[in-house]
Amino acid sequence: xxxxxxxxxxxxxxxxxxxxxxxxxxxxxxxxxxxxxxxxxxxxxxxxxxxxxxxxxxxxxxxxxxxxxxxxxxxxxxxxxxxxxxxxxxxxxxxxxxxxxxxxxxxxxxxxxxxxxxxxxxxxxxxxxxxxxxxxxxxxxxxxxxxxxxxxxxxxxxxxxxxxxxxxxxxxxxxxxxxxxxxxxxxxxxxxxxxxxxxxxxxxxx
Amino acid sequence: xxxxxxxxxxxxxxxxxxxxxxxxxxxxxxxxxxxxxxxxxxxxxxxxxxxxxxxxxxxxxxxxxxxxxxxxxxxxxxxxxxxxxxxxxxxxxxxxxxxxxxxxxxxxxxxxxxxxxxxxxxxxxxxxxxxxxxxxxxxxxxxxxxxxxxxxxxxxxxxxxxxxxxxxxxxxxxxxxxxxxxxxxxxxxxxxxxxxxxxxxxxxxxxxxxxxxxxxxxxxxxxxxxxxxxxxxxxxxxxxxxxxxxxxxxxxxxxxxxxxxxxxxxxxxxxxxxxxxxxxxxxxx
Numbered sequence: 001x002x003x004x005x006x007x008x009x010x011x012x013x014x015x016x017x018x019x020x021x022x023x024x025x026x027x028x029x030x031x032x033x034x035x036x037x038x039x040x041x042x043x044x045x046x047x048x049x050x051x052x053x054x055x056x057x058x059x060x061x062x063x064x065x066x067x068x069x070x071x072x073x074x075x076x077x078x079x080x081x082x083x084x085x086x087x088x089x090x091x092x093x094x095x096x097x098x099x100x101x102x103x104x105x106x107x108x109x110x111x112x113x114x115x116x117x118x119x120x121x122x123x124x125x126x127x128x129x130x131x132x133x134x135x136x137x138x139x140x141x142x143x144x145x146x147x148x149x150x151x152x153x154x155x156x157x158x159x160x161x162x163x164x165x166x167x168x169x170x171x172x173x174x175x176x177x178x179x180x181x182x183x184x185x186x187x188x189x190x191x192x193x194x195x196x197x198x199x200x201x202x203x204x205x206x
Numbered sequence: 207x208x209x210x211x212x213x214x215x216x217x218x219x220x221x222x223x224x225x226x227x228x229x230x231x232x233x234x235x236x237x238x239x240x241x242x243x244x245x246x247x248x249x250x251x252x253x254x255x256x257x258x259x260x261x262x263x264x265x266x267x268x269x270x271x272x273x274x275x276x277x278x279x280x281x282x283x284x285x286x287x288x289x290x291x292x293x294x295x296x297x298x299x300x301x302x303x304x305x306x307x308x309x310x311x312x313x314x315x316x317x318x319x320x321x322x323x324x325x326x327x328x329x330x331x332x333x334x335x336x337x338x339x340x341x342x343x344x345x346x347x348x349x350x351x352x353x354x355x356x357x358x359x360x361x362x363x364x365x366x367x368x369x370x371x372x373x374x375x376x377x378x379x380x381x382x383x384x385x386x387x388x389x390x391x392x393x394x395x396x397x398x399x400x401x402x403x404x405x406x407x408x409x410x411x412x413x414x415x416x417x418x419x420x421x422x423x424x425x426x427x428x429x430x431x432x433x434x435x436x437x438x439x440x441x442x443x444x445x446x447x448x449x450x451x452x453x454x455x456x457x458x459x460x461x462x463x464x465x466x467x468x469x470x471x472x473x474x475x476x477x478x479x480x481x482x483x484x485x486x487x488x489x490x491x
Contacts, residue, residue: 021403033355036355039344093305099306102306106303107271107307110271110303111272113272114275115275118462119221119226122222122462123218123221123222125466125469126216126218126466126469126473130474130477131477131478140470144470147467148467150456150460150463151463151464157240157242158242165244165245168417168421172418172421173421173425176418176419176421
């Protein structure tokens with residue numbers, strides 16, 4: 001039963017929703033609305049599970065003084081602090097403390113972490129972009145041309161811009177489209193395998 | 207140790223130090239970077255310019271503070287353009303950590319309109335901010351049926367039916383287009399669920415590293431425009447005749463790119479010098 005019920009549910013909803021996509025009638029829309037509500041409810045439970053898991057992992061690390069356990073203290077304290085200051089007693093999401101922390105701690109931290117990317121890209125480019133073979137030379141030239149697009153190069157700006165656009169719209173697009181189609185077909189195949197009960201790994205081992 | 211050996215084994219902290227220097231330097235030099243708007247950026251601008259006052263547009267500002275530098279300039283320029291055109295703007299965010307940031311951006315632009323356009327767009331009449339809801343795919347699908355399903359209230363807790371500009375506005379059929387500013391995979395949901403399922407007219411603005419991934423959708427006209435990264439943002443600001451932080455940040459980006467290109471050239475020179483030196487040795491063996 002533990003395996004049959006999920007299999008029946010997945011098959012039923014998989015087939016119904018596939019049919020629903022192509023039948024835009026009123027009852028079909030209502031059914032779709034009903035399913036959307038359910039997905040949201042399940043999603044909320046998943047969120048609760050995620051929070052619980054975060055607390056559990058953090059608590060375990062702190063209790064056993066695992067490697068880098070101090071980070072778990074910061075994570076849990078920050079999480080509970082933001083939940084606390086987000087409560088209406090402290091003014092909620094529009095409250096001063098929540099906004100103060102958001103604007104003066106959270107935004108700078110996120111912006112800093114993202115901006116570090118530029119430094120790693122610079123370091124990685126120095127090491128990785130080497131004309132070791134014909135293929136890596138193509139990669140190197142393409143990268144240089146795309147970078148040159150943002151640099152004012154006087155009379156060369158127009159041709160470089162055009163070459164850059166061509167690279168994005170022709171070779172890049174051909175490769176991306178092939179990948180997208182492959183991913184799409186793979187997605188359909190996987191979905192069919194799950195709906196038909198061939199792929200059962202999501203049920204776990206028990 | 208020869209020079210090329212040293213260069214090949216260069217400590218990455220040197221790269222960081224030089225880049226830091228070149229990122230800071232342009233802040234003290236007064237110059238501007240010429241930008242030429244490309245077709246995919248111009249198409250978004252032209253589309254909004256072609257709308258009539260009172261038309262509805264949905265701006266989904268789905269990015270977090272980490273991408274603020276690249277996407278805020280587009281958001282500011284586009285919001286101001288929409289307000290100046292007297293469009294009705296529906297804004298929301300599908301980024302968990304973006305709710306407050308987006309709210310402040312929308313308020314900022316609305317407040318600054320008084321100064322530049324002689325009127326202040328009113329919340330509930332000229333624009334609405336729906337706030338954040340989790341699970342972007344579901345929210346986009348839900349809005350396709352009725353905005354009230356995922357957003358029964360706006361960010362401030364006002365029910366959508368009691369907001370003057372939302373009366374009679376049901377779903378995507380009532381908006382002329384959706385412009386999605388994104389720093390993650392929310393754009394995929396907009397393409398797959400918004401455009402493919404509901405036929406929403408869609409355009410995307412995104413971080414520079416993401417842009418190349420979305421050109422297939424542009425060529426197939428599933429999206430009618432792309433604004434990619436700081437360069438795209440600067441181009442949009444230029445089209446709006448509203449130079450802002452992107453135009454300013456382009457100076458830094460130019461310097462950073464020059465440094466990276468120089469490092470790539472040095473790295474390759476060192477590599478080839480090293481190869482020339484080792485080649486005869488191998489032959490002699």
